[in-house]
Amino acid sequence: xxxxxxxxxxxxxxxxxxxxxxxxxxxxxxxxxxxxxxxxxxxxxxxxxxxxxxxxxxxxxxxxxxxxxxxxxxxxxxxxxxxxxxxxxxxxxxxxxxxxxxxxxxxxxxxxxxxxxxxxxxxxxxxxxxxxxxxxxxxxxxxxxxxxxxxxxxxxxxxxxxxxxxxxxxxxxxxxxxxxxxxxxxxxxxxxxxxxxxxxxxxxx
Numbered sequence: 592x593x594x595x596x597x598x599x600x601x602x603x604x605x606x607x608x609x610x611x612x613x614x615x616x617x618x619x620x621x622x623x624x625x626x627x628x629x630x631x632x633x634x635x636x637x638x639x640x641x642x643x644x645x646x647x648x649x650x651x652x653x654x655x656x657x658x659x660x661x662x663x664x665x666x667x668x669x670x671x672x673x674x675x676x677x678x679x680x681x682x683x684x685x686x687x688x689x690x691x692x693x694x695x696x697x698x699x700x701x702x703x704x705x706x707x708x709x710x711x712x713x714x715x716x717x718x719x720x721x722x723x724x725x726x727x728x729x730x731x732x733x734x735x736x737x738x739x740x741x742x743x744x745x746x747x748x749x750x751x752x753x754x755x756x757x758x759x760x761x762x763x764x765x766x767x768x769x770x771x772x773x774x775x776x777x778x779x780x781x782x783x784x785x786x787x788x789x790x791x792x793x794x795x796x
Contacts, residue, residue, distance in 0.1 A: 644791025726782025
């Protein structure tokens with residue numbers, strides 16, 4: 592379980608006269624890093640206690656190749672496009688997902704996870720384009736066959752990896768949600784995805 596010392600090491604010590612608090616930046620940016628190090632289930636620091644969720648995704652950095660799918664733990668649909676394990680244009684680790692659009696622009700990779708109805712989840716990932724067209728992402732309620740986050744552009748059309756974060760609440764009766772990552776909506780264009788994280792938002796207790 593992470594301690595106040597390990598948290599301070601991860602985010603740095605505050606300057607004199609500054610007060611460090613467990614704020615939104617901590618929850619959205621630092622927490623996923625700590626969760627990966629120890630599959631965090633609880634933490635204490637700065638006068639508050641929080642219950643943290645584990646990383647829900649498997650193979651979140653696309654490090655492990657799959658068979659027959661391109662990535663282990665991820666299902667893929669290449670359509671008339673292409674899906675590849677990218678080893679050069681990466682954000683972290685040794686690999687990333689490269690999605691190239693075909694004429695039908697339906698190339699995607701997906702992974703379903705177990706969720707708790709009514710609870711809030713934080714999704715974050717790093718992405719970039721191959722030139723000037725952003726990829727898309729969405730979250731689908733598998734239980735109720737409905738969108739939680741309908742397919743939406745990542746908003747990242749540049750060639751520098753940029754972090755995207757989005758929270759959502761699992762709908763009533765929803766016990767399975769699926770993350771979808773898509774190619775750009777333009778034929779032949781490319782989107783890269785790396786270091787995907789999905790965790791249950793911390794609950795103070």
